[in-house]
Amino acid sequence: MTLLEARDVRVEFASRGRRARAVDGVNLAVGEGEIVALVGESGCGKTTLARTLLGLERPTSGSVRYGGVPLAYSSRALRAHRREVQLVLQDPTGSLNPRHTVYEAVAEGPRIHRLPGEGALVAEALSRAGLRPPERFFDRHPHELSGGQRQRVVIAGALALEPRVLVADEPVASLDASVRGEILALLLRLRAELGLSALVVTHDLGLAWNIADRVAVMYLGRIVESGPVERILTSPSHPYTRALLSVLPESPSPVVLGGEPPDPTRIPAGCRFHPRCQVLASGAAAEAGVDGLCASGELPVLPSSAEAQVACHHASASARREARTETEAERL
Structure with a gap:
């Protein structure tokens, strides 16, 4: 309840x-x-x-x-x-x-x-x-x-x-x-x-x-990832969550985010995290073909759910790619 x-x-x-x-x-x-x-x-x-x-x-x-x-x-x-x-x-x-x-x-x-x-x-x-x-x-x-x-x-x-x-x-x-x-x-x-x-x-x-x-x-006024604590903290999907986790003592490679969180009076277009996103900066988003979406594509507000969910163009593209690979493997 x-x-x-x-x-x-x-x-x-x-x-x-x-x-x-x-x-x-x-x-x-x-x-x-x-x-x-x-x-x-x-x-x-x-x-x-x-x-x-x-x-x-x-x-x-x-x-x-x-x-x-x-x-x-x-x-x-x-x-x-x-x-x-x-x-x-x-x-x-x-x-x-x-x-x-x-x-x-x-x-x-x-x-x-x-x-x-x-x-x-x-x-x-x-x-x-x-x-x-x-x-x-x-x-x-x-x-x-x-x-x-x-x-x-x-x-x-x-x-x-x-x-x-x-x-x-x-x-x-x-x-x-x-x-x-x-x-x-x-x-x-x-x-x-x-x-x-x-x-x-x-x-x-x-x-x-x-x-x-x-x-x-939460990032800049919105929930960007949510779900069961074991799922989110052992296998995070959002680059911001991975950056927060990377500062824990047991993390092998800290992620240093550039700059400060944007002004809440001027929220960036597209993904609000994209000006500081390490995935976009590394070129991984471009390889997945979602770099344009990251900078301009509006992300939906996440619903309230007990299941793991994420608001990220790159994570969504990766999930779709994995689903296609699994489907092809099942056919074979």
Whole structure:
């Protein structure tokens, strides 16, 4: 069952007299009990998409759906939505009020939503987040905690509302390597114990490999490749995905992309990745006869699907060539 879904979502902002297309046609679904990683470099639109799914940004077009029902933007509807879909921020130091105790930080959500049994909810949330016994942490302030403990408090603040979906924006980016594994293990345990779903926003494909069921790779406002994490990360089809994977320590040959991501107010024609594409630059696209398409041929918006899919002229041409070869082999 699909819980949280973006359907052809577009989000634009005014920028120096032009319109910046931060999210430019995205279909993405998070199923019940599923962890989906949204991956891409800084500025690709993944945080804007996450904020839109939370109801913090309103799409210019398209819709956000929860449980199959389009999200309404009245105060009451947003209040109900944010109880079901909770945000976990990347910087626990910045997201926690230094003057509030741990108890006050975790109790803020239940108080806003006027939930009964505040003390029990706070204690249970802290316990589920791995801070035990919870009473020992009630009167502590953020500066008295380690980085991992602060991130657990942030997660407990989300769990106190008993949500069904967590949207975690770079949840371990500010943590030491030794603590990162603990937080990722916590998210997996919460999925196993509570059936929680999660959208994990990250630039780290290694994190996606360790935690996600599916991965969606985003570039300049669009999903360019998506599918099961094992399929996408062991056999990527899009040149951008291969470049992101190449920076992992075990990669034999790093791919250095030229330049910066294009200005979202001036998205290139054709494949939006083509000005930086190593396949086009190497001549492989010309050999396949798709170099003209790369520079001018519009690519379709990928649908929401559990199957592996890619928006790339060269990858599509390669797939067609392989299919023809298999057909010919079967005939023989």
